[in-house]
Amino acid sequence: MKNQGYEAWTSRLKFFNGEFGFGPLKRILNEDGRLHCDNGPAYISPTRIMWYKNGQQHGMDADKFGSILYYYEGVRIPPHFFTKPETVLLEEVLRNPNTEVRYVGMKVIGLEKIMALPTTKIIHKDVDQFGRERILFEIPRVFTEPTLYVKVVNSTAEPDGTFKNYFLCVPPNMKTCLEAVAWTNYMKAEKYQPSQES
Numbered sequence: 001m002k003n004q005g006y007e008a009w010t011s012r013l014k015f016f017n018g019e020f021g022f023g024p025l026k027r028i029l030n031e032d033g034r035l036h037c038d039n040g041p042a043y044i045s046p047t048r049i050m051w052y053k054n055g056q057q058h059g060m061d062a063d064k065f066g067s068i069l070y071y072y073e074g075v076r077i078p079p080h081f082f083t084k085p086e087t088v089l090l091e092e093v094l095r096n097p098n099t100e101v102r103y104v105g106m107k108v109i110g111l112e113k114i115m116a117l118p119t120t121k122i123i124h125k126d127v128d129q130f131g132r133e134r135i136l137f138e139i140p141r142v143f144t145e146p147t148l149y150v151k152v153v154n155s156t157a158e159p160d161g162t163f164k165n166y167f168l169c170v171p172p173n174m175k176t177c178l179e180a181v182a183w184t185n186y187m188k189a190e191k192y193q194p195s196q197e198s
Contacts, residue, residue: 034074042071111167134177146172150180
C-alpha cells in the first residue's frame with residue numbers, strides 16, 4: 001500500500017523547490033563583483049519545506065537547495081566542469097553553443113593539455129632574449145574567429161624553484177611570438193625589446 005501522505009509531501013517539495021529559491025545562502029563574488037568560484041558552486045539558495053496536516057507537523061523537515069549554480073568569472077557553467085573536471089572533453093566543450101562557456105571549459109581542461117592535442121595548430125615558436133621558449137598556437141572552434149594563445153614562461157621562480165607557464169590570449173592576426181608578447185604590452189614587435197626582467 002502506497003503512502004499517499006509521503007507522496008503528497010514529496011510532490012509539494014518538488015513544486016516548492018522549482019518555484020521558490022529563497023536565499024541566497026551562499027554567493028561568492030570575485031574582485032570585479034561577478035559570481036565566481038573555481039572549486040564549487042558560486043551561488044546556493046536554500047528552500048526549507050515542512051509537511052503539515054490539520055495544523056500539525058508530520059514527517060520530517062527537508063532542506064532542499066532551490067538553486068546550486070556554478071559560475072566562473074560571471075559565466076554560468078555546467079556543474080561537472082568543477083565537480084568532475086577529469087571527465088570534461090575538448091569535443092564537449094567545443095560543441096557548447098556559448099562561447100564564454102567554451103572559453104571556461106578550455107581553462108578547466110588546461111591549456112597545456114590542449115596545446116598537446118593534434119587539433120591544436122602551432123603557428124610559431126621561438127626563444128626569448130632570456131633563453132625561455134615561447135609558443136604561439138591556435139585552438140580551433142572556440143570563437144567565430146581563430147583563438148590564439150602565446151605560451152610564455154614566468155621570469156620569477158616558484159617557491160620550489162620551477163618556472164610557471166602562462167598562456168596569454170592574443171588577437172587572431174598575430175604571426176610571431178614576439179608580435180604576440182609585444183601586443184600584450186601595448187607595443188609593436190619592432191619596439192618591444194626589453195633589456196632586463198622586472
